[in-house]
Structure formats: structure tokens, C-alpha cells
Amino acid sequence: MQVVRKRKKSFSQKNLRKASGGLRGKILLDALFVPENESGYQGTHIFHPYPGRFHHRLASVILDQAMPEARSLLDPFMGGGTSLIEGQLRGLDVRGNDLNPISPLIVEQKLRVISEEECEHYAERLEDLAESVRSLRLQKIHQEHSRFLATYYPPHTFAEMLCWSHTIRRQEKGPWRDFLRALFSAGAVKFSQLRDDKKAQVKRPRGAFSRFMEEKGKQLLEAQLEQGEEVPEETVSPSLTCGDVLDLDLSQDPVDLILTSPPYPGTYDYSKHHELRMRWLNLPMADMEKKEWGSRRNEGLKGWQRSFQKVLQAMAKQISESGRIYMVIGDWVDGETRIDALAYLRKVAPKAGLSVSSFASVERENFYGPHRKAYETEGKWEHLIELQRA
Numbered sequence: 001m002q003v004v005r006k007r008k009k010s011f012s013q014k015n016l017r018k019a020s021g022g023l024r025g026k027i028l029l030d031a032l033f034v035p036e037n038e039s040g041y042q043g044t045h046i047f048h049p050y051p052g053r054f055h056h057r058l059a060s061v062i063l064d065q066a067m068p069e070a071r072s073l074l075d076p077f078m079g080g081g082t083s084l085i086e087g088q089l090r091g092l093d094v095r096g097n098d099l100n101p102i103s104p105l106i107v108e109q110k111l112r113v114i115s116e117e118e119c120e121h122y123a124e125r126l127e128d129l130a131e132s133v134r135s136l137r138l139q140k141i142h143q144e145h146s147r148f149l150a151t152y153y154p155p156h157t158f159a160e161m162l163c164w165s166h167t168i169r170r171q172e173k174g175p176w177r178d179f180l181r182a183l184f185s186a187g188a189v190k191f192s193q194l195r196d197d198k199k200a201q202v203k204r205p206r207g208a209f210s211r212f213m214e215e216k217g218k219q220l221l222e223a224q225l226e227q228g229e230e231v232p233e234e235t236v237s238p239s240l241t242c243g244d245v246l247d248l249d250l251s252q253d254p255v256d257l258i259l260t261s262p263p264y265p266g267t268y269d270y271s272k273h274h275e276l277r278m279r280w281l282n283l284p285m286a287d288m289e290k291k292e293w294g295s296r297r298n299e300g301l302k303g304w305q306r307s308f309q310k311v312l313q314a315m316a317k318q319i320s321e322s323g324r325i326y327m328v329i330g331d332w333v334d335g336e337t338r339i340d341a342l343a344y345l346r347k348v349a350p351k352a353g354l355s356v357s358s359f360a361s362v363e364r365e366n367f368y369g370p371h372r373k374a375y376e377t378e379g380k381w382e383h384l385i386e387l388q389r390a
């Protein structure tokens, strides 16, 4: 099924070296194309920032052109849920997992299909809640980690956020509270004064956080409603889990398609990005600290390679006979040496019973100073790799 988007976007791709190979190489190359401006309709994709998110166009090109026959999709590192949203829009049975508890919290909202009545009801409840937050008296509020959190916000913003956090905690557990928690999470970093983020130094007037909660909430509801109308009626409810990919039960029904971007060595450090959110929402951080793949903090190339091999094996068992895996992965640096991720996959995939059947690679800019030398000659590349059972 081809999903028609509401407005057209313009694309351009300048000064990039690129390469592709295999039956679907050209399609994969097209999928790696990043739109230059983002003025078009993007549904719930734009709700809540998430580091390392791939562009939703990548997922839509794979689903429409490389694998239109797919009926089920798994993303074991779902992050912001890009592949799941596009899968759900096409009526696929979508399953997602992530170690970071922020991920299922927000992906649930991004996949939520609501009726017009629910949309109106939630919008009214949000207005009432904002009203009751404004009348709260601060001295009664207890917040876990408040000393730590207070250092990141101007006092008036912190006070307002405390009132919201307190009010949300007192809501009954369930979809309404989950909706509010996801909204709060979307504002937690935006309103902070993280030292390394110049944009965050913007002075925000009193009442700005409440306005954010109301406006963002209404935007999300509209996006849920509009997007939900495109989801085919018989689509099964998404299944989302939170945990280490190595503990994932991959022995359930096989899927036609795995579309994912695993963290690769030294690239990301998600718990840093999400620490404020997790502390406000009192979410467990221990797993992220110990088990997050690829972070500079947990670096250990050998450990990553072992885990990656195990996951490749598990994924090979999880796809149906004619199923395929599409993986976005970039080059990385080992010591002083650039590791070509495509060459690496070609080497390790056969040990998991898989083979690289198509690929596309695009050169990307390296922003990490200490790796400049390693990428000087060959450049840093991002790859979209198709794997099939060997």
C-alpha cells in the first residue's frame, strides 16, 4: 500500500559521495536521501526529540519500494519509533523494543490512534489541568531528585515544572497519565539550561511551561487523530517492550521485516540526553548506564562486537524464510583506524547465517574532533544494508 502524504517536500543532495550495489541498491540509495527542508506534514514523527533518529522518509522508501509485501515489522532498537510509525501507517503488525524507558513512553503516543471524541475530551481535560496547576501552592510539593533538577532551570521555570510534575503524578495510572508524562518529557530538556546547548539560554517568561504543555498537547492530539485516520482499520495493536536487546524474546512469530539502526561503537550516549527526563519522571536509569550499546561511556569494542554478533544471530532466526533485515549503520573508529561498517557486516553476517544482498552508502560529515584524523582519507560513511538468510 502506498501512503499518500498531505504535502510535498523538496529534496536535494549536494556534494556527497555515494555508492550502491545489489538488486535493491538504488532504492536503498534513494532511502538515504535526506530532505533539505522539513516544511511538509510529518504526523507524530516530530513529537519529542530523540537522538540518532533516522529520517522517516528512509522507512517509507523501504516499505513502499523495497518491501511492499511485508506484513510485519520489528525494530529491536526503536528509539523514537520512526520505522514503527511508517509500518503502522501501512497496516503492518509492528513490534518495537528499546532499552531506554523514554522510548516506549513516547512511541506509544506516536502510535496511538484516537477518535475525534477522545481528541476533544483530552483537549478539555488538558485545559482544566492547566487551570488547576496554576492554582497550586509550591511549598506542598515533594519531587525526587529536586536538588539535581533545580540546577538546570531558572527558578520560575523550575517552580512551574514542579507543579506540573506533582499534578501528573497524582493522576490515575493509565493512558491519560501516560499522555501527560510523554508531554512533560518533551519539554524537560527544551526548558533546561544545559551548559552545552546555546539555544537553551533563551529566557522564558513565567507561564511558558504551562503554555507549552497545552500547545504541545493539542498538537499531539491533532497529529494522533490525523495520522490515525490513515491507519488501516484491521491493523493489529503495536507491541512495545522496554529492555536489553539481548534479553528480547525473539522466538515469537517470525517477522517479514526488521528495520533498525543499532547503536555502533563510540557514537551515542543516550542516557546523557535523557537524564533530565528520566529523573523528572523517576524512571530507572541503571540499565541505560550498564547496558547501553555503543556509548563512549560504556566503550568496549570487543563487548559490542560480541553483542552485535548475538543479535545478528537472533535476528536471522526472527525473520521469515523470505524476510529481510534493513540496517542503518555508520563507520566507526577503533583506536586510530576507521572501520568500514559495510565491510564489517560482510565479514560477520555469514557467521549468523546471513548475507549482505544490497547496500547503499553515503558520505556524512564527521563532527567528532578526535576522529578527524581517522576519517581524513576515506571519509565517514553511513550505510543502509540489506541482509537476507544465506
Ligand SMILES: C[S@@+](CC[C@H](N)C(=O)[O-])C[C@H]1O[C@@H](n2cnc3c(N)ncnc32)[C@H](O)[C@@H]1O
Binding pocket: 050, 051, 052, 053, 054, 055, 076, 077, 078, 079, 080, 081, 082, 083, 097, 098, 099, 100, 103, 243, 244, 245, 246, 260, 261, 262, 263, 270, 291, 292, 293
Ligand atoms: C540509533 S537509535 C535508534 C533510533 C531509531 N531508529 C529512530 O529512528 O528513532 C539506537 C537505540 O538503541 C537503543 N539501545 C542502546 N542499547 C540498547 C540495548 N542494549 N538494548 C536495546 N536497545 C538499546 C538506544 O536507547 C537507542 O534508542
